Structures are given as structure tokens and as C-alpha cells.
Amino acid sequence: MDIVKLTLTKVPDLYLEAENVTPDHFAGKTAQQIGELHVHLGNQTAKISDYFSVEGKGGETAADTKIVIAGPTDKVKYIGMKMTAGEIEVQGNTDMYTAAWMAGGKIHVKGNVDSFCAIGMTGGEFIVDGNAKNYLAASYRGDWRGMQGGKVTVKGNAGSDTATFMIGGTIDIGGNVDVHLGTHAEGGKIIIRGNAKGRVGGQMVKGDIFVLGQVERMMPSYILKGEEEVELDGKKQMFQVWIGDMGERHAKRKGEVIYGKIYVPTGAGETAAPAIHTEKRKKLTDKQIEHLKEAFKDQEPTVQQVRTYIYDTFDVDMKPMQVSRLIDGIKR
């Protein structure tokens, strides 16, 4: 396998759209040829070599090509878009649409990724060591075809609207997810190893969602069907099985109605939900407040910006009202 090493040499003023950074585009090309491929910034077009140093060369085919990306790539979008084979390793963070419409191969991001990553994914493997923001493995806006195949693994947390319109494949989130998990899902398997905020499986007609922590509040359109022993991670465990969304149509197979299913470990469930509240409502430490002051120095951030920052950085989920007061306090 040939390796191409891209190192970001210049942080772009705007966001860099790098849909050409895939093994498919790099295969069969020299470092020089790769450097000539275009990137977009707003309505301007530039070359990969304007922003990255390129070392190595592409393999004969996409499958023989590995791309290693180094440097502060927080503002680079579309890495690995539509890739079909080969490998990409990103040492830092990436912006939106990483692995969008990915069809094969492997992408490993060692930092965090932004929103809309792995949307419409049909195959391959996408691994994130940090956190993912909203609409992970969802469908493109308006589309009814979300993730259809492959595997997404996020070791940290994922944002809201994860797996919207999921049809197939597997999503494995090591931490927590925000609201609207698996909305409209019609297949696939989702494992949340932490907690899920509310509105899980809204309008889901088929598919399996495992929440190994707690579901903050189960939707009223889900019915507790009973307990079931199910194999997960190679071992059998007892789960409460909830079926729904009862507000939706449901197909029949062999005379049996198919439902979306939410599995919660026996003993967790909704009863423990207040625990989330008490845990999450904790205040920031003085040190964290100092950090926050520094981060938003000379800025007029919105409540949502600050709230997201606190969630991402300190893993504390504050209510907008609290955040608003906090901002007022900091200003004074």
C-alpha cells in the first residue's frame, strides 16, 4: 500500500472544501499531481498544494492508497467524501461532511469531527476517537435515505439527530448522544454505550437501538414489551425491550408486525432518569469558568455557542437559562 502524507501548512481563513481528498482521487497520481487537485474556499478555487505539503504517492488503485493527514485540519470539510476503498488517517480534528456518502474503505479520525459526518454512508468503516457533532450518519437534508451500510464508531459523544433515516449498517457510540436519535429509522443497529437524551426513535418503523446507559425520557409512543435476553458484544444480557413508534405505519412479515425496538439494560430504564439530571446539572468549577472567559474573550457569543462549548469541552449539559446567567455573570 502506498502512503500519501498531507500536512496542513496554512490554516485557511474560510473553511476548506476538500472532496478530492480520497484514495479514489489520489490513486495513480504523483505527489505533484495530487497537489494540483482543487479545493474550494467559499466561491474561490485553490489547489491542494496551496494548503498542504504532499509527500509520497498514490497507489495503483484506491484500495492500494492510504492518506495520512496531519496538522490543524479543524476547518477542512468533505475529507473522504464518496470514497470507495483505501484508507484515510487524520491525526487531528476535521470539519463537517467527513466520510459523507462513504461507500467503502476506512477513515480513522483521531480527534473530533463536526456535523453531517458519514451522512448517506453505504459501506466501509468510519472511526472517530473523539466526539462527533450533529447529524452523524443521518440522511442529506430532505432525503429519506440515511446510513445504509458500513460501520460508524465514535469513542466519545455524538450530537443530536444521529442516524436520522437510518436504513442499514451499524453505529457504535462510546459516550452519550443528544436528542433525536434514530428519527425515521427503517433499519440498522445503533449502540449507545452512555446515555441518550430524549426523543429516541421518533417515527422509527424498523431497526434496533441499544442504550446501555439511560434514556432520559422514553417517548410516549413506545410500549414496554417486556424483558428479553439479547446477545451484545458477544455476551448475553437482559434488556427491557420497548417497541414503537406506535404513531407510524408498520410493515408485516410472516404475519408479524415489525416495530422499531429500543433496548435498555434491565434496571436502567426511565426510572433512573432523574440521576442524569442531578449529574448533568452540576455547575462549572472556577477553573472551568476561567477557561470559558479566556475562550470567549472579546466576543459576544450566543447562548447556544457557549452551551455547546461547555458540553463539548467539559461534558456538562447546562440549561440555556443557566448558560445565559453564566454569560451575564462573566460580563460583570
Add this chain to the structure above:
Amino acid sequence: MSEYIIKNGKVYDPKTGIKGDVADVCIKDGKIADKVSSKAKVIDAKGKTVMAGAVDIHAHVAGPKVNEGRNYRPEDKLFTYKPTGKNTRMSGGFSIPTTFKTGYEYARMGYTTVMEAAMPPLYARHVHEEIKDTPIIDEGALPVFGNNWFVFEYLKNNEMDNVCAYIAWLLKTTKGYGIKIVNPGGSEAWGWGENCTTVDDPVPYFDITPAEIVKGLLTANEQLGLPHSIHIHSNNLGNPGNYETTLATLKIAEGVKAKNKFGREQVLHHTHVQFHSYGGDSWVNFESKAKEVAEYFNKNKNMTMDLGCVTLDETTTMTADGPFEHHLTSLNHLKWANVDVELETSSGIVPYVYDPNIKVCAIQWAIGLELGLYAKDPLRTFITTDHPNAGPFTRYPRVIKWLMSDKSRQEMLKGFKHSEKVIAATNLASLDRELSMFEIVQMTRAGPAKALGLENVFGGLAPGMDADVVVYNLNEDKIKNPEEIETAFSAADCVFKSGTMVVENREVISNGNKRTLWVDAKVPENKQVERDVQMKFLKFYSMTINNYEVSNHYVPNPYVIEVDSN
């Protein structure tokens, strides 16, 4: 204005009876001319095909439901955008392209006139705003009348003069071209959660039947002597067994003679007949009745039809047939938009994937083509896809290929997942007819122009007609591979619109001088109708009459067809 001479092309023109002979076509001052001076710019068309610009009699290309389609289907635009070019603006979209793309793509295919098939009068301003923003092509719009309260009430009371006066008023007020009827009575019944699926189902409250609505509007159309006939999408669209409803609708026009000064011979145009030629009584035994319907058309020379061919694409269905769209969303479970347009009509939108691996879709594909192949009179049979309902208009070249090449059809039939079942439910496999270039020209130029009452303006190459001329890089006698047909018709070598070269070497080079066609029918003053209109606006409409009219600035370059109906 500039002069052109298109030399040595193989010319096809039903209007002057030229069937592929090598001839020159002269253009002078925007019109076809007998001859031009020596200063004329020469276009060498040797070995190429020359014909008039095409006329699309039925497409949904402007207005609120088209725009709602664009609005609620961002995924239709994904990866389709083309940046601003030298002569073109940014454009994109697939089944519901932007207004700019609509103009550019029609022009590149050699289409120069397009009829927007369903204008809700209440939103006529929006329709005209989009028409204005669609470059190059001349366009008109057909307001919908088949579910209109005024029409129901006047017809119920047998007040034909009032129907005529109202139609004339509405055409003038909305800058409309003719009378469109969509699911007569059914779209109004939809307001009660019901539908009319036969021509005898009474409309709730109004107690009038689809047959009475069609008959009444047909009579009014001929009494007014409008350039176009009634243009109908009959009841029960898209359902197995609906061909009987279609035939019952057509029967209403049987034997009626056209009355007008525009050379139009039909009294009824039935649109997207593919959707109305279904046999069977469920999706399991669903089959083609194209033969039965086409034979009826063959016998009745006072009717025309357009095909509404399914192109097997992912597209967006949109129609003033509100109940049908609700039915569709319950079949495919995809997103649904629905609107009730006050006293006038309703409409709905649902995305649809015509999947060649689904038996029903493949049968629908076959039915559209069967209709074109069974039809004996190409001057009364027009190629459409009911854009975007059965497929986008950009697929016309592909439909033409299928109609011209048995080989291409057989390959499709063989490739279907349910090939045998599709062949059993249709007649296409045994239809080896291949339409000639001349017949295609009749179906896309002379025929639709005549049916719209425009045979002396568009769709032909007789001196004095508008100089809408197209040169395709194709020679009928030398086609080796059917794909050449699709390639040639997808983008013309050059296209003239009213004497201006708008396409050169397959690319748009000018935005032309687009016009809006509308019909001004002069009727005797009618105080009763004037008063009724005032009253309805006061009592029921959510806007005042002053905000209703399409005033002149919405139609900056009008082409008005005056009709003296006094």
C-alpha cells in the same frame, strides 16, 4: 436584424411536406423567409437534420407547486449545480430544475415553446414570475377550471353564457392560455376527504358530475372559439382498471366538431394518457390497456393526446389532483405536500422512484411507449413525460430513442428484473414499429403547435412563421446505434428562437427574447358575472380582487392571441 441561411441539411417539416429532402432554410428578421441576401450568415448543415423548434404541450415548469417541489426536495439538487457560465446563470436540480436550467435545457434540446400545464388562478402571479425568469423559451400557462366553484354553479344552472364570460375573465385576469381540467370534481371532493373516480360520481355539496363538468367546459371552449381545446387529465388517474374511466371521459367529446379560427381540429386534448390506460383490478394483475385507448383515439379524429412516458428515473410527482397524491404517499410512504387552493383547486406533491426492478414501474414504462406506437396519427399524438410526473423533460431524447428503435426497447424489456411478467402484461415486445424522423417531427412540432391553435406561428418552416429552427447532428439513414439518437436530441448543434441563435455547438449562447403567450377572448359585457366575482371575493376569497389580477408588469413581453367571441 440578422439573416441566416442553413444550407444542405436534411429538412423535415410536416407543414410544408418536406420529408428529409436536402434543402436550405432561410431566416430573416426573426421569421422563416423564402430567400435571404448574400450577406446572410451561412450555417453548413450537410449530413445533419434540420427541423422547426419543438413545442411541449404539457409540462409543469412554473408556479407554486413546482417551487414547493424545489423547496421540499433539497436532495433533488444535490451534486447537480452548474456554476455561472459566460452566457448562463447558475442552475441546477434534476426533476425540478431551477427556472434557468429549465430554459437552458429545453433550448439545448431544440424546444422553443412550452405550455405550463396547470396554473392555479389564485397563484397565477407566482406562475408568471417564474415564467418571466425562465429564459429563451416562449411559454403559456393553462389555468385549471375543473374544480372551480363559479364553473360548478353556472353549469349546474345551465348558464352557458356566464360560464363563457367567466372563462374569458379568468384567462384575461390570470394571463392564461386555455382551459385545463384536472380530475374534474375530484379535487374539490378532496376538500371533503372524498374523490370522484368515475365520470358519474357527484361532487359533494355542488351535486354536479365530472361528465357534466367536462361537457360544459367543452361546449364553452367551442362557443368561445379558443385556440386550444379543453385540456384534460381525467378522473381516476394512476389506478388499475382506470382505462374505462378514460374511455368514458373521451366519449363525452365523441362527434363534437371544433369551432375556431386557428386551424385546430380537436375538441379535447387528453394529457399523459399513459397514467390513464391501466387494466386489471389490483397491482397484482395490473396490465396495459394502451391498445384499447389508442384504438379509440385512432377512430375519433376530433381528439388529441400526449403520452406521459415513464422514464424510470427518481422524480417528483406534482398535480392539481390532490386526492391522487394522498393515495400515492400512502403507497410509497415518502414525503407529501398538499394544498387546498380556496375556491379553485387543490394540489399535492410526492417524490417517486420509478424503479426498473419493480414490475408496476416497468409496465408503466411500456404503456407510454405502446401508446406512441399504436397511434396511427402522429399529428394527434404528442411526446411528453408529464414533466416531472413520469420523468423529467430532459429525458425526451431518450423517449424519442425508444420510439425510434425497437432494439433499444427490446434491450430494456430483457433487462428488467421481472422481464417475463412485464412482457406478459403489455404488448410492447411484439410491437416492432419504429417511428420515422418525420413522425417524430409531427409528434413534437407540427402536431402540438396545431393542437394549441398555433400552426401558423410555431412548429413549421413555412415562410412567415417564427424562425424557430434546430439543427441536430444526426442523419436518419445512417444511424448505427440507437444511442446516437439520444445524444443528438439531447443537445442540438444550433437552435434559433425567433431568428436569434440561442444555442451553438450544444451550448447556450443567448438568453433570447422570451415571450409569454396568453389568450384575450372578447365576450359581451356580463354584469351578472362581474357581480358574482365581486361577491365571491368579498365572501370567500382570502385576498382582495386587486391582489388577484396578473397585471402587465408580470408579463413584460406578452404575445397576446385575440379571440373575438362576441
